[in-house]
Amino acid sequence: RSRARIAADTGLPKATVTNLIAELVEGGLVREGEAEREGAIGRPGHVVELDGRSLCGIGAEVNVDYVSVTALNLPGDVVAQRRLAVKVADTPPEEVLGTVAGLVSETVEELRKQGVRTIGVTLAAPGVIDPETGVVSYASNIGWREVSAVDGLRRGLGSAAPEIHLENDAKLGAIAEFVTATTPGVRDLVYLTGTTGVGAGIIASGKLLRG
DSSP states (O other): OBHHHHHHHHTOOHHHHHHHHHHHHHTTSEEEEEEEOOSSSSOOEEEEEEOOTTEEEEEEEEOSSEEEEEEEETTOOEEEEEEEEOOGGGSOHHHHHHHHHHHHHHHHHHHHHTTOEEEEEEEEESSEEETTTTEEEEETTTTEEEEEHHHHHHHHHOTTOOOEEEEEHHHHHHHHHHHTOOSTTOOOEEEEEOSSSOEEEEEETTEEOOO
16 A cells, blocks of 8 residues: 555554655665556556565474475565475484474575575474573474473574474464465464374464363
8 A cells, every 4th residue: 555545554654664664665674656646646656566576484394204495585485495294203303303404504604696685584383392591392293392492403403593482383383374365354263184193383363272
């Protein structure tokens, strides 16, 4: 929508909206598109659109028999993917996390050469996890107990590591289905996984249910 419509919808002064959009354009988050005339008189305004093609988030997954990395830009386009077969239960957790760190590092470097900046990494793991401490408390499918996954991944990536988060894989699946739902008005959703074992993620009233 145009700056004028953004100002009207938010109740912010037009000058404030103009300054904020200028900052977002400079940061590569939005771009100004085609001109749009909203009335019979006056100068047409340019439509402000989500950009974010120069920024990426990376999702890393630890599964029973593989680790993988996927990079998406803000519009949701997949710009890089890597996957490696690993018998996770038979491999020490630190070694697994080192392998994930290697895939992440390769992806970050590939994106950097394309002029794309990585702004964060989220690690998906099965089982009971603590997102506050970054610890996989118990994951029977991969044999992990009290594994400090975020710290291990951060050590593998070094001092230049982007922000890192940890979440249960089924809960992340639920979030992904929720934000890409094509049916309007969806506020409640149950996402089930069953490739190895059974997992579930629940969205209730538009929010991820924990516990």
